[in-house]
Amino acid sequence: MVQKSILITGASSGIGFDAAQGMRAAGWRVFASCRKAEDCARLAGLGFESPRIDYTDEASIATGLAEVLAATGGTLDALYNNGAHALPGAVEDLPVDGLRAVFETNFFGWHALTRAVIPVMRAQGHGRIVNCSSVLGLVGIPWRGAYVASKFALEGLTDVLRLEMAGTGIKVILIEPGPITSDIRKNAIPHFERWIDWQGSTRADDYKTLLARLYTDSGPDRFELPASAVTAKLLHAVTAAKPKPRYYVTRPTYLAGLMRRLLPTRLLDAVLLRG
Numbered sequence: 001m002v003q004k005s006i007l008i009t010g011a012s013s014g015i016g017f018d019a020a021q022g023m024r025a026a027g028w029r030v031f032a033s034c035r036k037a038e039d040c041a042r043l044a045g046l047g048f049e050s051p052r053i054d055y056t057d058e059a060s061i062a063t064g065l066a067e068v069l070a071a072t073g074g075t076l077d078a079l080y081n082n083g084a085h086a087l088p089g090a091v092e093d094l095p096v097d098g099l100r101a102v103f104e105t106n107f108f109g110w111h112a113l114t115r116a117v118i119p120v121m122r123a124q125g126h127g128r129i130v131n132c133s134s135v136l137g138l139v140g141i142p143w144r145g146a147y148v149a150s151k152f153a154l155e156g157l158t159d160v161l162r163l164e165m166a167g168t169g170i171k172v173i174l175i176e177p178g179p180i181t182s183d184i185r186k187n188a189i190p191h192f193e194r195w196i197d198w199q200g201s202t203r204a205d206d207y208k209t210l211l212a213r214l215y216t217d218s219g220p221d222r223f224e225l226p227a228s229a230v231t232a233k234l235l236h237a238v239t240a241a242k243p244k245p246r247y248y249v250t251r252p253t254y255l256a257g258l259m260r261r262l263l264p265t266r267l268l269d270a271v272l273l274r275g
Contacts, residue, residue, distance in 0.1 A: 005029040005072050006238065007065070009053055009113070010083025012039035014182030015132060018227035019080060019234055020048060026235055028078075031068045035083060055083055055109020056101075065116050078128040078238045079117045081110040084150070086188040088210055089196035090203055091145040098195030099146050106150035111157065118170065126169040128238045131158050132230070135178040135253040138260050141272055143210050162245060173237045176257070177230050178250030179221040189214055223251045 006023050010016040011032035020032035020043070033053040034040045043050040049071060053064035068076060084106040087098055114129055121127025136144055137151030155174065162172035192214060198207040212218075233247040248254050259268055 003027065003029045004077040004238075005031065005068075005075065006078040006080060007031045007033060007051075007068050007076060007117075008080045008082060009033050009055070010035070011043060011048075011050070012036065014184065015177065015180060015227045015230050016080075016082045017043075019082065019231045022228065022231035022235065023238075024048070029072070031071070033064055033083075053083075053113070055106075055113070056104045058109075058112055061109065061113050061116065065113065069120065074120065075124050076117060076120050076127065078130065079114065080130045080132065080234060080238075081113065082132040083109075084132070084147075084184075085191060086144070086184055087146040087191045087195060088143050088188055088214065089146070089192060089198065090143060090201065090206070093196055093198065093201045093203070094146055095195055098191070099149070101191070101195070102146040102150050103153070106147070107153050107157075110154065114161070118165075121170045122168055128171050128173065128243070129161070129165075130173045130175060130234060130237050133158070133174050133176050135176060135250070135256050137174075137176060138253070138256045139268070139272060141275075159245075171243050172245075173243050174246045175230060175233050175237065176246055176248045176253045178248075178252040178256075179224040180230055180250070181220065181224055181226050185214060225250050 006028050008016055008019050008030060011020045012034040020030050024030045030048060031051060032043050032048040033051050034043065035054040037052055040050040040052050051064035051067040052060055054060045085102065087102050110131065117129065131154055133154055134151045136148045137155045140148040158172060158174050165172050198204060201207065229249050233249055237243045237247055248257055259271060263271070
């Protein structure tokens with residue numbers, strides 16, 4: 001059998017790195033892309049093919065994908081859009097440029113890479129496009145407005161793309177992690193420090209809990225699962241004859257999906273405000 005290929009973005013750590021390891025162990029040819037050249041070099045040292053793809057740099061999207069296609073002879077069986085970052089802070093303290101920066105990485109870059117991949121998959125008559133969303137693509141929580149907005153946008157665009165790809169052989173799938181062991185909180189710190197003037201905010205006192213969460217390693221969150229739990233869903237999404245449109249991961253995600261469907265908005269707000 002011909003070895004199937006998958007391009008994974010944001011593979012330097014966390015969900016993306018575990019996905020690269022898990023898919024390789026399952027027999028796939030893995031292209032584990034990273035934003036930084038030094039991370040690509042590190043993964044290459046681990047035996048991965050690691051093109052550099054930075055979602056905020058359209059030239060790197062084009063050259064990274066071209067590198068993949070040159071290696072495979074012009075085919076790609078699956079794309080796993082995963083790289084993203086958070087910008088915590090109150091919505092009223094969120095500068096437009098900060099929000100724009102989040103969308104460049106979490107949304108527009110994904111769209112650019114997906115658009116570039118679709119003609120390849122259309123020509124070969126099959127393919128899987130898997131987008132890693134979040135429990136925060138289902139419900140919003142305070143202090144996470146930028147990330148929530150990017151994931152809500154991703155959910156809507158992915159739903160429409162799934163409908164439009166019906167009958168093409170291209171399956172479009174969302175994975176919805178909840179609390180997963182990763183560096184996303186640590187990686188959010190430089191974005192928070194760049195964009196959020198919390199000391200000048202009228203809500204400065206309210207930031208104490210957020211600051212403690214950002215800068216203090218308090219151990220795993222409640223119901224947190226390892227990244228391998230996401231990889232297991234990814235493997236099913238790219239191998240099942242009839243993959244689900246959405247794959248939930250962790251108990252909070254299942255609960256959020258249920259509440260979103262069943263609860264009136266006011267009652268859902270009350271639950272979310274209680275944390």
